[in-house]
Amino acid sequence: MERESLFPRNIFTYPLAFISATAFIVAIHVVVLVALISYGNSHSDRAFTAIGSHIIIALWLYLTTFTILRSRMADKWKVLTAVCSAILTGGPVVYLTILLQNSVLDEPIHPIESFKFLSTGSVYVITALFLFLQCTVIVIWIRNRQKTQKINALVIENLRNRYLALKQQLSPHFLFNSLNTLRGLIGNDDERAIDYVDNLADMFRYTLQEKSVVTLRDELDFLSAYSALLLVRFGSALHIEIDCGSEYDDWYIPPMSLQTLVENATKHNVISDTTPLHITISMAEGEFVRVSNGRMPKTDPVKSNGTGLLNLSERALLLTGRDISINRTDETFTVDVPLVSPLKK
Amino acid sequence: MNALIIEDEEIAMRALTDAIHASDYDIGVIGKAKTITESVAWLTANPMPDIIFMDINLGDGSSFSIFERVQITCPVIFVTAYDEFALKAFEVNCIDYLLKPITPRQINRAMKKLDSIGNLTRSENIDRLLEWIGTQNHAYRRSFLVAYKDKLLPVATSDVAFFYATDKQTHITTYDGRTYTSESSLDNIGRSLPPDEFFRANRQYIIAHRAIKEITVWFAGKLSVSLYIDTPEHIIVSRAKASQFKSWYTK
Structure with missing residues (x-):
């Protein structure tokens, strides 16, 4: 990617930077002026003239700075020219101003006091450079903010779309399998059939919400409903243990993150009476929820495009600022999902 | 019955x-x-x-x-x-x-x-x-689970500039210049990649279409390919594969 210029031409935020920087410098001068007058400075008339000229020169330097910023020069030449113009304008104009001041006030500079001229001059030059810097900072800040906002909006939109796609993915296969199970339960075990319908309804209602984060309690309730459905289907071949206590109930977590991990575990590993699958959901150190399962990969590679974990990783980073942590050994597969404190939301 | x-x-x-x-x-x-x-x-x-x-x-x-x-x-x-x-x-x-x-x-x-x-x-x-x-190659992988330091990370296929095989390991380099290792062989990875976007340049490399910066004609009808991301070795496409590579690249 081509590197962008720090001082772009024709950027529409320049007028805003100009106005705010000017307002800032004028305000400071007014404050100083008011302070000098109210403290009964004997040279208040002189201070007034000095500050007046200071504002004029500041505006002059601004105009030259903006002309430079908007020119076609390369970044380094822009900086160099701005510095030179500050010194070249600052020096003589300061000298002239002081001469003018001295003639008006009839207080000529004493040769011994000539260092005052130098110090006052450098103050002007420093002020000019300060203004230049200020302008640059404001322009960069505004530009970055616009860029970040744009990027964030894009990222969120993208993730939202993928999240919606994820929900779509879940639906048909899971729904029809569940309906089939329900059909098998009805008439044979009506009580379980009723529970099954209740859990199915809870689960689908949860997947239809559009929240970007949910509380851990809500996610765990949803996971319980989802697990109950799986347990009816797989019987003793599947064990799911949820033990997260209640300390972090009101902390936040990306929605359907735990369900994604449980679903992944059931998709990739053997589930049979001879090789049952164990999944545990517990708390891990550092405000993480840990989903851990035994590893016994299915013989043929599972048709999976590997979006689940990537999607979860991106959502966790965006919503909590922390990434998920994945660990794999020969026997277990563990994923830690970060939580966000309710205070930080 | x-x-x-x-x-x-x-x-x-x-x-x-x-x-x-x-x-x-x-x-x-x-x-x-x-x-x-x-x-x-x-x-x-x-x-x-x-x-x-x-x-x-x-x-x-x-x-x-x-x-x-x-x-x-x-x-x-x-x-x-x-x-x-x-x-x-x-x-x-x-x-x-x-x-x-x-x-x-x-x-x-x-x-x-x-x-x-x-x-x-x-x-x-x-x-x-x-x-x-x-x-039927019905499901191309959208991400790979890779090792980075002591962790496992999911890396999006669209972020990968090239895959590179050494004696024992397969390395995955992304556009931001980071390199990860994978347990899968280059052959297995190759099968799960979308063929429009990736090309098996030679025994060592699978390269992404949009990572290609320059293709120059080497001697004896071979092609030399340079990428936007630095590669550990020169990528040479053999004469036998050159025309296939060219038609893939211009498609």
Whole structure:
């Protein structure tokens, strides 16, 4: 990617930077002026003239700075020219101003006091450079903010779309399998059939919400409903243990993150009476929820495009600022999902 | 008529048995199997049934692999909840299937259809189905689980500039210049990548289309390819592959 210029031409935020920087410098001068007058400075008339000229020169330097910023020069030449113009304008104009001041006030500079001229001059030059810097900072800040906002909006939109796609993915296969199970339960075990319908309804209602984060309690309730459905289907071949206590109930977590991990575990590993699958959901150190399962990969590679974990990783980073942590050994597969404190939301 | 039912879920098995019994056909369920292993064991130990009802996704893998391990000579009716890939496979190869939730009516329809086609056609159809499944690269990977320092990370396929194989390991380098390692071989990775976006340049490299910066003609008809991201070694495309590479690149 081509590197962008720090001082772009024709950027529409320049007028805003100009106005705010000017307002800032004028305000400071007014404050100083008011302070000098109210403290009964004997040279208040002189201070007034000095500050007046200071504002004029500041505006002059601004105009030259903006002309430079908007020119076609390369970044380094822009900086160099701005510095030179500050010194070249600052020096003589300061000298002239002081001469003018001295003639008006009839207080000529004493040769011994000539260092005052130098110090006052450098103050002007420093002020000019300060203004230049200020302008640059404001322009960069505004530009970055616009860029970040744009990027964030894009990222969120993208993730939202993928999240919606994820929900779509879940639906048909899971729904029809569940309906089939329900059909098998009805008439044979009506009580379980009723529970099954209740859990199915809870689960689908949860997947239809559009929240970007949910509380851990809500996610765990949803996971319980989802697990109950799986347990009816797989019987003793599947064990799911949820033990997260209640300390972090009101902390936040990306929605359907735990369900994604449980679903992944059931998709990739053997589930049979001879090789049952164990999944545990517990708390891990550092405000993480840990989903851990035994590893016994299915013989043929599972048709999976590997979006689940990537999607979860991106959502966790965006919503909590922390990434998920994945660990794999020969026997277990563990994923830690970060939580966000309710205070930080 | 004797039937074998292959289904990994207890309740689904019962639902299927009930539906079979409630159908217009006189079918007796003589065997039930829940996994690939059990199915293979049953089929080796018992004479071939008259018909098999077979769920596609079993607890230990896809039931298509049963066909690779045991010779099946009777008609098979597949059962699936909603698997777009399987449904396409069945439609293309004229295979009978049932959709969950299974009703007696569905069984009647499938059995009737079965009666109307000859036995030979049926087994030919299944052979064609298996062959068709083998050739379909239906799901390209969108991400890889890679090792980075002591952690595992999911990396999006679209972020990968090139894959590079050394003696023992496969390395994955992304556009931001980071390199990860993967357990999969370069061959396996190559098979799971979208062919429009990635090209197997030589034995060591698979490169992404948009990572290519420059292609220059090397001696003896070979091509030298440079990427936007630094590669550990020069990428040379052999003369034999050069024209294939050029047509891939310009497509």
